[in-house]
Structure formats: C-alpha cells, structure tokens
Amino acid sequence: MSDRVGSNNELGVVICRVCNDVLYTLPTNGYKKFYSVCTKPECSGQFKKGEVTST
Numbered sequence: 001m002s003d004r005v006g007s008n009n010e011l012g013v014v015i016c017r018v019c020n021d022v023l024y025t026l027p028t029n030g031y032k033k034f035y036s037v038c039t040k041p042e043c044s045g046q047f048k049k050g051e052v053t054s055t
C-alpha cells in the first residue's frame with residue numbers, strides 16, 4: 001500500500017452537511033464537493049450516517 005497523503009490529485013472534498021467540517025478529501029478528476037455527516041453526535045443524529053450526496 002502506498003501512502004497518498006500529500007498527493008496533489010485530491011480535489012474532491014467531503015464536507016459535513018451539518019457543521020461544514022471537511023471530513024476528508026478524495027482523488028477526483030476535477031474539483032468536486034460532496035456532503036456527508038461527521039461522527040459528532042449532534043451531526044450524526046440528524047442525518048443517516050454514511051449517506052453521501054453530491055450537489
């Protein structure tokens with residue numbers, strides 16, 4: 001397994017739709033923004049965990 005931390009190809013960001021924290025980045029082809037929910041109780045309690053939607 002190669003460590004890809006620091007890669008310049010990570011242009012997709014996954015953001016918590018409740019608190020707007022950046023959860024992680026994804027290596028995508030072009031800049032993309034995704035919404036998910038972080039693990040904070042106040043956030044995960046409001047939406048189904050693991051659900052990722054694109055805008």
Ligand SMILES: [Zn+2]
Pocket residue numbers: 016017018019020021037038039040043
């Ligand atoms: Zn959150």
